Amino acid sequence: MSFAYPGGIDCDIHPAVPSLQALLPYLDEHWREQVAVRGMDELASIAYPANSPLTARPDWKPAKGPAGADLVRLRREALDPFATSLAICNCLYGVQLLFSEDMAAAFARAVNDWMAKEWLDRDPRLRASIVVPPQSVERAVDEIERCAKDSRFVQVLLLVMGDQPLGKRHYWPIYAAAERHGLTIGIHAGSAYHNPPTPVGWPSYYTEDYVGQAQAFQSQLTSLICEGVFNRYPNLKVALLESGFTWLPAHLWRLTKYWRGLRMEIPWVDRAPTDIVRSNVRLSLQPVDGPPTSTKEGRDSLLRIIDHLQSDELLLFSTDYPHWQFDGNAVLPEGLPPDLIRKIMIDNPLATYSRLALTAAKEPVR
Amino acid sequence: MNVQIRDIQAADPAAGSRMAIADGDIHPARKSDRELFPWLAKRWQDELAGIGQRYRQPYQSGPAYPKSQPNAARRDAVPPGGGKPGCDLPFMQRQHLDPNNVALGILNPLGAGQGLQNPDFCAAMCAAVNEWQIAHWTSQDSRLKGSIVVSYEDAPAAVAEIRKWAGNPNFVQVMMLSRTGEPMGNRRYWPIYEAAAEAGLPLGVHAFGYGGHPITSGGYPTYYIEEMTGHAQCCQSGLTSLVIEGVFARTPALKLVMIEAGFAWAPSLAWRLDKTWKTLKQETPHLTRAPSEYIRDHVWWTTQPMEEPEPREHLLDTIGWIGWDRLIFATDYPHWDFDDPATALPLRISKEQRQGFFLDNAKRVYGVA
Amino acid sequence: MSRHVVAAARDIPPGGRKLVTVRGRPIAVFNLGGAYYGLLNRCPHQGGSLCEGVLTGLLQAPRPGEYVYSRKGEILRCPWHGWEFDIRTGQSYCDPERIRTRAYPVEVAAGQTVVEGPYVAETIAVTVEEDYVVVDV
Numbered sequence: 001m002s003f004a005y006p007g008g009i010d011c012d013i014h015p016a017v018p019s020l021q022a023l024l025p026y027l028d029e030h031w032r033e034q035v036a037v038r039g040m041d042e043l044a045s046i047a048y049p050a051n052s053p054l055t056a057r058p059d060w061k062p063a064k065g066p067a068g069a070d071l072v073r074l075r076r077e078a079l080d081p082f083a084t085s086l087a088i089c090n091c092l093y094g095v096q097l098l099f100s101e102d103m104a105a106a107f108a109r110a111v112n113d114w115m116a117k118e119w120l121d122r123d124p125r126l127r128a129s130i131v132v133p134p135q136s137v138e139r140a141v142d143e144i145e146r147c148a149k150d151s152r153f154v155q156v157l158l159l160v161m162g163d164q165p166l167g168k169r170h171y172w173p174i175y176a177a178a179e180r181h182g183l184t185i186g187i188h189a190g191s192a193y194h195n196p197p198t199p200v201g202w203p204s205y206y207t208e209d210y211v212g213q214a215q216a217f218q219s220q221l222t223s224l225i226c227e228g229v230f231n232r233y234p235n236l237k238v239a240l241l242e243s244g245f246t247w248l249p250a251h252l253w254r255l256t257k258y259w260r261g262l263r264m265e266i267p268w269v270d271r272a273p274t275d276i277v278r279s280n281v282r283l284s285l286q287p288v289d290g291p292p293t294s295t296k297e298g299r300d301s302l303l304r305i306i307d308h309l310q311s312d313e314l315l316l317f318s319t320d321y322p323h324w325q326f327d328g329n330a331v332l333p334e335g336l337p338p339d340l341i342r343k344i345m346i347d348n349p350l351a352t353y354s355r356l357a358l359t360a361a362k363e364p365v366r
Numbered sequence: 367m368n369v370q371i372r373d374i375q376a377a378d379p380a381a382g383s384r385m386a387i388a389d390g391d392i393h394p395a396r397k398s399d400r401e402l403f404p405w406l407a408k409r410w411q412d413e414l415a416g417i418g419q420r421y422r423q424p425y426q427s428g429p430a431y432p433k434s435q436p437n438a439a440r441r442d443a444v445p446p447g448g449g450k451p452g453c454d455l456p457f458m459q460r461q462h463l464d465p466n467n468v469a470l471g472i473l474n475p476l477g478a479g480q481g482l483q484n485p486d487f488c489a490a491m492c493a494a495v496n497e498w499q500i501a502h503w504t505s506q507d508s509r510l511k512g513s514i515v516v517s518y519e520d521a522p523a524a525v526a527e528i529r530k531w532a533g534n535p536n537f538v539q540v541m542m543l544s545r546t547g548e549p550m551g552n553r554r555y556w557p558i559y560e561a562a563a564e565a566g567l568p569l570g571v572h573a574f575g576y577g578g579h580p581i582t583s584g585g586y587p588t589y590y591i592e593e594m595t596g597h598a599q600c601c602q603s604g605l606t607s608l609v610i611e612g613v614f615a616r617t618p619a620l621k622l623v624m625i626e627a628g629f630a631w632a633p634s635l636a637w638r639l640d641k642t643w644k645t646l647k648q649e650t651p652h653l654t655r656a657p658s659e660y661i662r663d664h665v666w667w668t669t670q671p672m673e674e675p676e677p678r679e680h681l682l683d684t685i686g687w688i689g690w691d692r693l694i695f696a697t698d699y700p701h702w703d704f705d706d707p708a709t710a711l712p713l714r715i716s717k718e719q720r721q722g723f724f725l726d727n728a729k730r731v732y733g734v735a
Numbered sequence: 736m737s738r739h740v741v742a743a744a745r746d747i748p749p750g751g752r753k754l755v756t757v758r759g760r761p762i763a764v765f766n767l768g769g770a771y772y773g774l775l776n777r778c779p780h781q782g783g784s785l786c787e788g789v790l791t792g793l794l795q796a797p798r799p800g801e802y803v804y805s806r807k808g809e810i811l812r813c814p815w816h817g818w819e820f821d822i823r824t825g826q827s828y829c830d831p832e833r834i835r836t837r838a839y840p841v842e843v844a845a846g847q848t849v850v851e852g853p854y855v856a857e858t859i860a861v862t863v864e865e866d867y868v869v870v871d872v
């Protein structure tokens with residue numbers, strides 16, 4: 001099925017750092033030398049093994065180097081076929097995985113400058129997330145302050161598995177900075193691998209790692225809500241990226257049930273978690289972790305799940321380019337009603353990313 | 367002071383007319399550790415009194431996250447004579463088994479030593495608790511059936527314990543805790559699954575445990591509510607591992623009962639597993655069918671704590687996707703998140719569905735007539 | 736509505752509670768420092784016996800980490816799943832409009848008035864010397 005939706009806003013694409021070499025021009029002299037002297041390797045995370053079928057859709061995989069590293073192909077494969085008007089770049093280079101906070105801050109800075117120069121400057125449809133070093137909240141805030149001046153940065157990017165749950169007060173200065181600048185907090189699949197990627201230890205197969213992202217999102221949502229992040233920062237929007245979404249209703253049923261009996265432990269949470277999600281949390285479309293919609297039964301089930309979400313404002317269009325989540329142009333599951341499609345494609349992204357409106361009609365601001 | 371606050375002392379005349387149910391999760395407690403002494407060697411009695419029970423968690427007694435109520439129990443479940451909720455069979459009969467017309471109650475002993483750091487101590491405690499289940503419970507009330515608790519981090523010892531009891535009608539399942547040291551599908555645990563299958567016993571995986579990992583894959587959370595919510599994620603991870611590492615493919619006779627982690631998460635997990643497996647198939651040639659098919663054929667869930675969507679009818683979709691034949695009603699008596707059979711499922715369902723959900727599914731899985 | 740004598744006042748001293756049955760309805764009667772409250776003894780959630788719950792204060796937080804504690808003893812936690820109910824109104828904390836248990840007015844009446852009526856005192860022998868707990872049902 002071919003699908004193009006003029007004006008659509010793709011909330012999760014992944015331009016790739018082609019190699020560490022490409023970042024050298026954006027590093028300080030000191031760090032540039034360290035890379036060479038220490039013989040540093042690529043910071044490519046095991047969350048997306050370079051040659052795993054999931055990391056690069058077969059027809060999007062270049063003969064050499066990582067998928068998603070070429071702007072011309074990205075235009076041809078991710079933007080043009082869907083008539084996408086805007087797309088948010090989430091760079092997954094493994095900066096958050098480092099243990100040195102100074103090194104992480106240096107690489108975050110390099111990635112962001114590289115993103116602005118090599119991507120945002122070269123295609124007016126592109127927007128990006130600010131890569132920050134969560135290893136140091138202070139430096140993460142510095143990086144937000146530095147990049148927020150460029151309105152093409154619309155979001156702060158965090159990984160769903162880090163050192164501590166993301167609701168912890170430790171991280172709040174990041175949320176304060178994001179709220180101050182109208183930046184969404186994007187939490188993306190992936191781990192710093194400073195904790196085992198499942199709550200029961202290290203799995204044997206990559207399949208388990210990838211499936212496990214959904215459990216990590218559930219835990220982080222619990223944390224953000226229970227710690228009162230949305231009480232403290234009521235205007236903060238959190239987008240869960242490459243998260244799947246069919247797990248959300250069951251998770252909220254459970255959390256809300258427990259909230260009713262255990263809210264004395266978190267008395268600031270004065271609304272049901274279900275309501276908090278409706279006002280503050282959004283999820284990207286791909287991967288659609290629902291039943292296959294090639295059959296009527298599958299389509300009906302997916303509509304039931306969407307009904308369980310009890311809001312048509314939660315989902316954000318995404319291709320997850322170049323990850324292999326769908327074939328051809330079949331980015332939307334079959335059977336969605338037109339009103340919902342419009343919301344997913346345009347209205348919900350605009351409502352989630354307040355900065356998109358700032359730049360939507362204009363040429364990139366430098 | 368006159369504080370007469372209970373009226374359950376008298377038999378409930380309606381109880382007999384209520385439908386008979388199975389309860390897939392009852393927690394018997396011991397009045398004191400001395401109850402285990404008849405089956406504990408002197409060395410382990412001394413260990414209990416000396417070094418004590420050390421788990422992969424910080425406190426000598428009590429949980430890492432303080433519970434919301436003493437002993438995580440219903441406040442009305444403290445026996446009139448005192449002691450821990452769940453330690454007094456006559457009171458349990460009066461408060462729960464009789465009025466709720468429980469025809470089959472599955473005992474899942476917690477605090478049974480599972481997860482103790484010292485593997486020999488762990489095995490000794492498990493062995494004693496198994497004897498204790500017969501002496502204090504299953505031999506005293508024929509409605510109750512025991513679970514063989516095993517020292518699952520030490521597979522050879524666990525296998526020996528299973529073989530010891532195989533065929534004994536007091537036991538209807540092998541029990542593990544969900545928070546294992548490695549994901550449950552890891553091959554170090556395979557001999558346990560083979561032994562359970564060989565003995566014709568389902569493997570019950572009860573939420574909780576002491577694997578030593580944070581309950582989230584992003585570190586230790588702050589609150590008890592997060593830990594409680596997190597058991598569902600732990601069980602999803604454990605089930606993922608069992609499926610993807612090929613436990614069901616290799617042990618076709620294995621039946622798995624997921625206990626006390628809710629169930630509504632199951633359909634989403636199965637869809638996600640299928641989708642990911644399809645893309646990454648090359649990695650798992652040992653799987654000959656889609657993950658959801660293994661789940662459909664091998665897994666049951668106890669219902670408590672039952673998810674409570676609004677509108678509640680949404681659960682009908684969820685149960686439909688899982689299969690009405692796959693859920694086993696459970697109360698979790700005497701714990702605080704107890705589900706009451708009379709009120710926990712306020713939905714219009716057919717007679718057959720009700721019969722399966724509340725009784726027959728459990729009977730079938732546990733092979734109890 | 737009729738007024739039912741359910742206990743002698745001294746049988747439910749401050750801090751005390753009693754489960755009574757009035758016109759077939761189980762009602763939990765509490766004495767909070769001399770003031771009496773009555774709640775239908777059935778939790779609207781799954782039917783837990785409220786009379787066995789603990790009385791706590793009301794805990795609120797204007798911001799995360801700031802605990803404001805008030806109304807000591809006026810919030811009843813269901814003994815099962817811990818839902819909180821306002822002992823004065825029967826309203827739940829989590830959804831006060833929709834989830835509530837019935838609250839019954841309770842007061843103390845002098846034996847003299849009780850003897851004169853119109854009170855229902857089915858199970859209590861009444862004398863003029865005593866004070867009595869009376870529930871409006």
Ligand code: FES
Pocket residue numbers: 778779780781782783813814815816817818
């Ligand atoms: S029965 Fe009272 S809170 Fe559930």
